[in-house]
Amino acid sequence: MAFENLTDRLSNIFSNLGHKGKLTEDDVNQALREVRMALLEADVNFKLVKDFIAKVKEKAIGEEVLSSLTPAQTVVKIVNEELTSMMGSETTEIVLKPAGDITVIMMAGLQGAGKTTTAAKLAGKFKSNGRTPVLVACDIYRPAAIDQLRVNAEKVKIPFFSLGDKVNPVEIARKAVQEAKEKHYNVVILDTAGRLQIDEKLMDELQNIKKAVDVQWTILTVDAMTGQEAVNVAETFSDKVGIDGVILTKCDGDTRGGAALSIKAMTGKPILYLGMGEKLDDLEQFYPDRMAGRILGMGDVLSLIEKAEKNLDAEKSRESIGKLTRGKFDYNDFMVQMDQMSKLGGISGILKMLPGASGLGDIDMDDTEKQLGKVRAIIQSMTAKERSNPDLINPSRKRRIANGAGVDIAEVNRLVKQFEQMRKMMKQFGGAMRSKHGRGGLGGFGGLGNLGGLGGFGKGGRFPF
Structure with a gap:
């Protein structure tokens, strides 16, 4: 982070x-x-x-x-x-025109900042909110830029518009808006050309696009890993083209974070989103107050809850938690809980949003995630009957499972032993668990803590839950 x-x-x-x-x-x-x-x-x-x-x-x-x-x-x-x-104190939303009108968004930025991928991420967000966006390829200079946008559009199932690499980007933008009117798209996202460095030709082209079509939002993507240079880029684009907001990309990388702290104060323009990875749903709304809490090690529980509500299958979670508290939990249910945790970014992703997580610096996250991978391999090496009925697993089955997973039999023994300990413990406290999680909604999120029962695979003999 x-x-x-x-x-x-x-x-x-x-x-x-x-x-x-x-x-x-x-x-x-x-x-x-x-x-x-x-x-x-x-x-x-x-x-x-x-x-x-x-x-x-x-x-x-x-x-x-x-x-x-x-x-x-x-x-x-x-x-x-x-x-x-x-x-910036307050969160800034991208406000769209009413659904019957067209909102034009122009994406700008230097080459390599993740602009094309971010355009697709934004389109996916708008689509999930009931809009009908179209992604428009206005970058006619970078090799494979058009194909990259086309592929991303297909991944998020968004309409794609291109006139190839021989037509002027200003004309492409104009024709795209016309097509949006004809096909009733209500958000037009223009993926414009980037450059290796700021130049007048780039700035002129962006200004000409804004003159040709009614652009409501000019959004600059900047690479957070470039540090203070990201702020310099934002200031230049703001002065020469005019921007309405910034999306910081590569915020999941090994970057110092100064750009996020400086951009609003230096340009007066808000940070809208943070790009947190390469996946097309790795785009987080930027909340200044929550980010301040993360920086100070206070966590960001609100964002974690929102992520859980969006990504977790509440019905599956409630079913698994219910079986766990009755002592009926099996390895299939455990895999459901592991999958739920993965959707929240794994152990490291969850811990980064929990208060006090910075005090866990001695925990080797890479090693812990690696060990969880072994747990998954062991369970996947079991037969369907063994996963459904853990009591079937005897010494000869353990040897077969260990061979199938490529691990030492001692690791299978440890998993089985601690799995049984967890089942017994959770059955004992079943009444309290049902009372706590029975209201639904975030059962799987609460249930993630139960993964601590398999702590033998973590550093020092415990997972950090």
């Missing part, structure tokens, strides 16, 4: 501050010096950092804060508020 290093730094700073109990002005000054260095290392604009620290210091160094019962928590609260303010 983009802010992982920054989150770790800030968590350590405020943890040390919390251990002091009563705070002095020197304590706060020292902590803010460290915060300043952490933000600069995250590639946040120098002037912004200076203003940010000044605002926090003004609020944090006062009798009311220093004499409070929880001064360290109060300082964190102030930092959280200022981070949120820096990123």
